[in-house]
Amino acid sequence: MDEEWVIELNQELKRLKDEALVEECQWGKRSIYKVPTRMTDKNKKAFQPQVVSFGPYHHGEEHLMPMEEHKHRALFHFLERTNMSLQSIVDNLTKVVEDLKDSYDLLGDDWQSETGRFLRLMVLDGCFMLEVLCYYDRRDRFGNYAPNDPIFSFPGNLHVMPYIRRDMLLLENQLPLRVLIELAAGIYPEKRHAREFVNRLIFWFTKSISSDTRECLHLLDIFRKGMLWSSPIERRGGIIHIFDDCEITVSATELHEAGISFEAIGTGRTIGRIEEISFKDRVFRLPFLVVDDTTESMFLNLMAYERLHVGAGNEVTSYVYFMGTIIKNVRDVILLKSNYIIQNGIGSEEAVVELFKSLSKGVMYNPNSIVGWVLRDINVHRRKPWVKYRANFFHGYHVSTQWNPWAYWSIIFAILLFTLTVVQTAYTIFPYYRQNK
Structure with a gap:
């Protein structure tokens, strides 16, 4: 006679078998995640919105409530400018509401059961996000808003928009891209034209991507892919190689002492991509990076997304790890600044050193990333005898000049x-x- 616990366990296994296919399908739809505590220990504020919430995770938090009034006003201006009706928006989103819910990991039972409440959230947050994107499109700046509007005006551009933009790139603060496309479908009935419209708006907002966004999931995903440009597997002909010789323990100054010079990829309006990192003819090319008050939040959310979303890749994480490796002291920051690799917008060089030291702490490094391939080439160069002699010679005199x-x-x-x-x-x-x- 079977034990009672054996019968219960068999019933549980049968239930799991029946639900396996459903769960696998649902997991494939998830793209917006709550960041676990183990990832937020470095800086909890980096994952929390400062002025505006998008989606269910931070909706209703007290310090974000003042922006709710502006969301209603943005909806009014959006409807007035596009000649759309509220019902048409609701109808478009109702058709895909279950898919929108499935985009969120750990969505609360109240949001799951109260579909009307969830739709209301998507309408208000989606229209507000679309209005912000329209604002960043230079051809539609300020739209039909008053010159003294608190958000969509020149004063708002200076004092509020930078914080909104920062909040729009938080992992927990994302809206499924499909929300924006369904809203735009009210203006452009053909989905192709609606998607092209959203693509144009996102291009001006991210300044990092101009291609089709059909494979993208939300703004943070688009921003990340814009930093990469293409995957490392495509770059190397689809063949994956794992190298043991792609670690680096020396600083930017020590690389310079070994005869390696630095060159920036992209400056000013041109955006450098991680995929373009290269080492050839003793020239190490790295993307131009503005380090400011939003840099830590941006990288922490991008790295969290790479950890939580299966198949996202590890390119941004590997890049952050590498930057934390070569930036060991103030001399490294000064060297990278002089070569236009870094633009320091947070004050002292010491602050930049501490920033990358904190970001790269405990980070898992992917040796098959783009950075890994390049580091292998650098290590081959550094092992040449004349390079070792040159590096030791210059390093000795650099050390001596400190005193x-x-x-x-x-x-x-x-x-x-x-x-x-x-x-x-x-x-x-x-x-x-x-x-x-």
């Missing part, structure tokens, strides 16, 4: 003295050989 600035003059005088000695010896020996001849 004795006359060290550089001493080597110059030594070289000069050696040259004069050679010349004097030549003039002494030359008459002797000439007389014998």
Whole structure:
């Protein structure tokens, strides 16, 4: 006779078998996640919105409530400008509401059961996000808003929009891209035209992607793919190689002492991509990066997304790990600044060092990433004998100058003295050989 616990366990296994296919399908739809505590320990505020909530995770939080009034006003202006009816918006979103719910991991039971409440959230948050994207589109700046509007105006651009933009790139603060496309479908009935419209708006917002967004899931996903440009597997012909020789433990200054120079990929309006990182002819090319108050939040959310979303990849995480490796002290920051790799917008060079030290702590590094391939080439170069001698020579004098600035003059005088000695010896020996001849 079977034990009672055996019967219960068999029933549980049967239930799990019946639900397996359903769960697998649901997991494939998830793209917006609550960040676990183990990932937020570095900086909890980096994952929390400061001025506006999008989606269910942070909706209703007290410090975000003032923006709710502006969401209603944005909906009014959106409907007025597009000549759409509220019912048409609701009808479009109702058709896909279950898919929208499935996009959220750990969606609360209240949001699951109260479909009307969830739709209301998607309408208000979606229209507000679309209005912000329209604002960033230079052809539609300020739209039909008043010149003194608190958000969509020149003063709002200076004091509020930077915080909204920062909140729109938080993992827990995303809306499924399908919400924006369904809203745009009210303006452009053909889905192709609606998607092209959203693509244009997102291009101006992210300044990082201009291709089709059919494979993208939300704004953070689009922003990340814009940083990459393409996957490393595509770049290497679809073949995956794992190298043991793609670690690096030296700083940017030590690489420079080994005869490696740095060159920026993209400056100003041009965006450099991680996929473009390369090392050739002793030139290490790295993307131009503005380090400001939003950098930590941006990278932490991108790395959290790469960890939580299966198949997302590890490219941004590997890039952050690498930057934390080569930036060991102030001299490294100054070197990268002088080569236009970094633009420091947070004040002191020490702050930049501490930022990347914190970001890269405990990070898992992917040796098959784009950075891994490039580091392998650098390590091959660094093992050459003449490169080792050059690096040791310059490093020795760099260290000595930290306590004795006359060290550089001493080597110059030594070289000069050696040259004069050679010349004097030549003039002494030359008459002797000439007389014998």
